[in-house]
Amino acid sequence: MTNTNLTHDSAPIVIIGTGLSGYSLAREVRKLDKNVPLLLLTADDGHSYSKPMLSTGFTKEKTPEQLSMADPGKMAEQLSLEVRTFTAVTGIDAPRHIVRIGDEELKYSKLVIAWGANIVKLDIPGSGTDKVFAINDLADYRLFRESLNEKKRILIMGAGLIGCEFANDLKIGGYDVDVVAPSDTALPSLLPTAAGESVAEGLANVGVRFHFGRVVTQVDALGKGVVATLDDGSTIETDVVISAVGLKPRTALAKNSGLQVNNGIVVNRTLETSEMDVFALGDCAEVDGQVLLYVLPLMACARALAKTLTGTPTDVSYGVMPIMTKTPACPAVVLPPRPDSEGQWLIERNGSHVKALFNDHNGSLQGFALTGDFTAEKQALSKLVPGIH
Ligand SMILES: Cc1cc2nc3c(=O)[nH]c(=O)nc-3n(C[C@H](O)[C@H](O)[C@H](O)COP(=O)(O)OP(=O)(O)OC[C@H]3O[C@@H](n4cnc5c(N)ncnc54)[C@H](O)[C@@H]3O)c2cc1C
Numbered sequence: 407m408t409n410t411n412l413t414h415d416s417a418p419i420v421i422i423g424t425g426l427s428g429y430s431l432a433r434e435v436r437k438l439d440k441n442v443p444l445l446l447l448t449a450d451d452g453h454s455y456s457k458p459m460l461s462t463g464f465t466k467e468k469t470p471e472q473l474s475m476a477d478p479g480k481m482a483e484q485l486s487l488e489v490r491t492f493t494a495v496t497g498i499d500a501p502r503h504i505v506r507i508g509d510e511e512l513k514y515s516k517l518v519i520a521w522g523a524n525i526v527k528l529d530i531p532g533s534g535t536d537k538v539f540a541i542n543d544l545a546d547y548r549l550f551r552e553s554l555n556e557k558k559r560i561l562i563m564g565a566g567l568i569g570c571e572f573a574n575d576l577k578i579g580g581y582d583v584d585v586v587a588p589s590d591t592a593l594p595s596l597l598p599t600a601a602g603e604s605v606a607e608g609l610a611n612v613g614v615r616f617h618f619g620r621v622v623t624q625v626d627a628l629g630k631g632v633v634a635t636l637d638d639g640s641t642i643e644t645d646v647v648i649s650a651v652g653l654k655p656r657t658a659l660a661k662n663s664g665l666q667v668n669n670g671i672v673v674n675r676t677l678e679t680s681e682m683d684v685f686a687l688g689d690c691a692e693v694d695g696q697v698l699l700y701v702l703p704l705m706a707c708a709r710a711l712a713k714t715l716t717g718t719p720t721d722v723s724y725g726v727m728p729i730m731t732k733t734p735a736c737p738a739v740v741l742p743p744r745p746d747s748e749g750q751w752l753i754e755r756n757g758s759h760v761k762a763l764f765n766d767h768n769g770s771l772q773g774f775a776l777t778g779d780f781t782a783e784k785q786a787l788s789k790l791v792p793g794i795h
Contacts, residue, residue: 423447428520452489500681530624537632538649539647558581559643560645563622565618578612593738601777605733617642622635657671670690673694710722726741739776761776761780771787
């Protein structure tokens with residue numbers, strides 16, 4: 407199908423991606439306009455699912471099939487739109503209002519990029535790297551689950567949010583879990599050290615084995631599993647490895663198409679890129695200087711962008727968005743201070759539970775991190791912190 411004879415106005419709004427960003431935006435647009443043509447293009451199978459559920463699948467005993475909430479046909483019917491699955495966009499010609507899918511050219515009236523983030527991949531040598539999995543979508547998750555089969559031992563590289571959540575989920579799901587990370591404790595980029603230690607202790611208490619200050623340097627096949635060699639020469643025998651060392655907004659295609667990129671695709675508060683009628687949101691976007699790889703920010707963006715796309719230009723405003731870790735062995739909630747905030751963390755402990763408050767030099771609260779019983783104070787503290795504006 408090539409629709410380049412359409413004018414800008416009669417062409418559909420094209421959304422690239424059917425993750426939470428793409429489908430949330432489509433849903434918000436439909437609340438405001440029942441008729442504007444919407445076309446969603448996606449490289450995957452177009453199933454609608456909640457990505458955060460991927461790191462609770464074992465505890466909740468959900469198969470990949472059960473995590474899918476709707477197939478693309480159902481989404482198309484519910485939201486009166488067209489979805490083209492297994493359709494990877496290969497280029498954008500913004501001056502001509504065209505997206506490319508190989509040789510095919512499709513005209514858009516407005517284009518929204520919601521194509522997410524890439525997994526950071528470590529270049530680890532060895533004969534067992536086919537047993538190393540990284541999980542950032544339902545298809546990755548399906549492959550990982552299939553690889554487990556009857557196996558019981560898992561090594562996780564990385565002790566950030568996703569590594570710790572998988573550690574908790576798999577341990578509760580009956581697996582033997584080792585976590586190897588170069589940091590001194592858990593969640594180092596999200597929590598102050600005392601709160602990270604509290605989460606690590608909670609996970610260790612349910613049987614997760616941490617190897618902090620270490621990295622995996624090699625993964626070799628050993629029987630039906632693998633042996634991982636760490637940088638101090640020690641080894642861990644395991645069945646399957648999860649790599650959870652980070653995500654990076656997908657920017658290459660945008661850059662090649664002439665859009666301004668930095669850590670993500672650069673957009674302003676109205677979610678406009680450097681090119682007219684091209685917008686971005688979700689894991690791929692850097693909104694007014696901030697890349698926020700979480701659900702609440704993308705929902706706020708979807709609501710604002712739907713208004714803009716239907717004729718009312720609207721800036722996104724976020725409000726207060728605490729991040730909750732899905733680590734029931736030691737629940738944690740954090741509202742990180744802005745990266746440019748100056749101040750200090752004040753730590754209070756009750757046993758292994760931690761309350762950390764980040765005050766600026768004037769003594770006003772700019773962020774907090776709570777673990778264990780202190781998480782009950784989330785709402786009260788949220789009211790005292792300025793939102794991300
Ligand atoms: C295991 C895990 C647990 C998480 N837990 C939480 C949590 O508890 N709370 C929270 O706030 N956040 C959590 N997150 C983060 C959150 O899930 C993401 O921020 C969010 O799902 C990103 O959605 P997205 O639509 O922007 O990107 P994605 O879901 O990655 O969707 C990208 C879409 O773009 C498509 N695509 C990519 N390239 C192309 C192309 N060239 N052409 C066409 N289509 C393309 C893909 O096929 C896909 O459909 C978690 C993330 C993970 C991995």
